[in-house]
Amino acid sequence: MVIVGTMSGCLAVSPRNTVSAESDSGSSVGVKAVSNKKELVVGELFQYTLVIKGEFPTAPQVFLPDLKAFSVAGNKQTKGYSRDGKTTQVYFLFEYTLKPKQAGTLTILPARVLSQGKSYESEPITLTVREPSPVERLRKENPSDKTTL
Numbered sequence: 001m002v003i004v005g006t007m008s009g010c011l012a013v014s015p016r017n018t019v020s021a022e023s024d025s026g027s028s029v030g031v032k033a034v035s036n037k038k039e040l041v042v043g044e045l046f047q048y049t050l051v052i053k054g055e056f057p058t059a060p061q062v063f064l065p066d067l068k069a070f071s072v073a074g075n076k077q078t079k080g081y082s083r084d085g086k087t088t089q090v091y092f093l094f095e096y097t098l099k100p101k102q103a104g105t106l107t108i109l110p111a112r113v114l115s116q117g118k119s120y121e122s123e124p125i126t127l128t129v130r131e132p133s134p135v136e137r138l139r140k141e142n143p144s145d146k147t148t149l
Contacts, residue, residue: 029054033122070098
């Protein structure tokens with residue numbers, strides 16, 4: 001079981017036109033935030049994934065970022081295990097499909113994980129969001145129109 005909470009004002013966003021942010025202070029716990037895009041248009045879908053891995057004797061407490069600057073089109077949570085010799089690691093994936101609501105520079109602040117009295121965070125990630133061009137706006141309004149502009 002994972003205990004999930006929220007933090008106000010947070011967000012976070014990695015190779016092919018992506019950005020990632022990771023925190024692993026040499027401990028047995030790692031927190032990484034990943035987005036499949038770093039530049040996008042208002043209303044364009046992108047994937048935001050939070051990866052938490054480590055040895056957790058008890059359920060970690062996870063504080064997800066505040067996603068008020070985005071519309072949430074979907075989400076999924078996954079839990080798994082990996083074994084390396086004598087060590088078993090647990091990983092948690094929090095996957096979100098998001099759309100930015102406004103243009104500008106948007107920062108997804110760190111997600112935070114509390115485990116065994118210690119706090120771990122991802123790094124913040126910055127997205128550049130622009131307004132759609134007139135052509136992009138027309139294509140969005142008329143997706144079945146194959147007219148070349």
